[in-house]
Amino acid sequence: MSSAGQRAKDRSPANLDQFLAANERRAYRICLLATGQQADALDIVQDAMLKLVRHYARRAPAEWPALFHRIVQNTIKDWYRKEKVRRRWRSWFSTHDDDGEKEDGLEQHPQSGTHQPDELTGQSMAMEHLDEQIRLLPLRQQQVFLLRQWEGLDVAATAKAMGISEGSVKTHYSRAVHKLRETLEEHV
Amino acid sequence: MSKQQDDKEFLQQVSQQLDESEQTLSAEVLSRLRQSRQQALEQLDRKFYQGWRPLGAVAMVMSVLVIMIGLNFMQTDMIGHPDKLGDLPLLTATEEFELYDELEFYQWLEFEELAG
Numbered sequence: 162m163s164s165a166g167q168r169a170k171d172r173s174p175a176n177l178d179q180f181l182a183a184n185e186r187r188a189y190r191i192c193l194l195a196t197g198q199q200a201d202a203l204d205i206v207q208d209a210m211l212k213l214v215r216h217y218a219r220r221a222p223a224e225w226p227a228l229f230h231r232i233v234q235n236t237i238k239d240w241y242r243k244e245k246v247r248r249r250w251r252s253w254f255s256t257h258d259d260d261g262e263k264e265d266g267l268e269q270h271p272q273s274g275t276h277q278p279d280e281l282t283g284q285s286m287a288m289e290h291l292d293e294q295i296r297l298l299p300l301r302q303q304q305v306f307l308l309r310q311w312e313g314l315d316v317a318a319t320a321k322a323m324g325i326s327e328g329s330v331k332t333h334y335s336r337a338v339h340k341l342r343e344t345l346e347e348h349v
Numbered sequence: 350m351s352k353q354q355d356d357k358e359f360l361q362q363v364s365q366q367l368d369e370s371e372q373t374l375s376a377e378v379l380s381r382l383r384q385s386r387q388q389a390l391e392q393l394d395r396k397f398y399q400g401w402r403p404l405g406a407v408a409m410v411m412s413v414l415v416i417m418i419g420l421n422f423m424q425t426d427m428i429g430h431p432d433k434l435g436d437l438p439l440l441t442a443t444e445e446f447e448l449y450d451e452l453e454f455y456q457w458l459e460f461e462e463l464a465g
Contacts, residue, residue, distance in 0.1 A: 174393050178386065185382040186371045199378065207385035214389040288373075291366050310360055311367050342359055 177218055180225050181210055188233050191307050194295050195237045196244075205240055209233045230312065230322035234304060241300060294344045298337055305330050306337035 185206060192202035209232045217228045295303055301323070308319045309330070319334075320327045374382075442449075 174390055177393070178390055181386045181389065185386060186374060186379075189374070189378065189382060190367070190371055203378065203381050203385070206382065207388070210385050210389035211392065214392050218393060288366050288370055291363065292370070307367075311364055338356065338360065341363065342356070345363070346359065 176222055177214065177225075180222065180229075181213075184226070184229060185210070187312070188229070191233065191304070191311075192237060194292065194303060194307065195300060196240060197296055201240060205233065205236045208236050212236075227318060227321065230308065230314070230318075231324075234308075234323050237300075237304065291345060294341055298340060301325070301329075302333045302337040302340070305333040306341070309334050310338075 188209065189202055189206050192205040193199065196202050196205065209229060212232045213225065213229050217225065220228065295306070298306065304323060305319055308314045308322055309316070314322065316327050316330050316334075319330045323330070325333075448455075
């Protein structure tokens with residue numbers, strides 16, 4: 162087969178389907194840890210899949226993982242900004258000043274989400290605790306940690322996916338590991 | 350044990366737990382993920398047809414132009430030669446062409462004979 166033919170075969174819908182199927186669960190878990198909400202996490206993954214297929218289906222399959230990570234991260238960031246605005250509106254309209262939320266950005270804690278009952282079935286206490294502690298990390302630390310440690314991206318790839326400098330990646334990663342070690346050591 | 354090795358072990362355990370968590374997703378979540386994937390991939394088919402759309406539009410415009418030019422041409426032709434078929438006997442006639450040249454003279458002669 163010619164190289165052009167091979168390239169076309171590589172970019173076939175079947176290959177794209179395979180790529181998405183292999184990455185959707187992890188992407189969902191990453192989004193769930195970022196948002197704390199099952200519905201939002203599913204929406205983000207769906208959005209990311211739609212964007213990848215719409216804009217990058219014709220790119221070489223070797224580029225798909227980096228592009229998908231980038232899209233997921235951008236969509237999480239968008240969600241976070243919208244969520245911040247929603248929270249601000251909610252706090253304005255609420256009758257009582259609930260928790261004195263900080264006017265923070267991505268460096269601060271994301272909103273701690275609620276567990277779906279069925280989501281927890283079968284999960285060990287340790288896993289639940291790990292989820293909770295990762296979720297409590299500031300969003301950037303959390304995402305850097307997941308991309309570096311779980312997805313296995315190197316510093317440069319993580320920086321590219323998140324749109325931050327390599328120096329920031331190193332700092333966030335080191336802080337995340339330090340915090341998680343402090344809180345999880347006896348549970349893991 | 351060195352701190353680095355300690356870290357490595359701890360992180361391996363964390364990754365392992367995260368891997369396990371990926372395998373314990375509910376059926377509802379898995380179904381939604383599958384639907385999202387299918388929905389995303391459906392765009393590829395739509396995109397294929399959308400890719401042909403401009404070509405279809407160009408072909409349509411060209412056809413309309415050809416039809417319009419053709420109609421316009423036929424109309425002009427009809428005005429220039431209102432009775433194109435009327436020339437047919439002339440072209441297929443076996444008589445001498447002089448007869449047709451002097452047709453008016455024969456018509457006048459006939460008229461004179463009738464009047465006379």
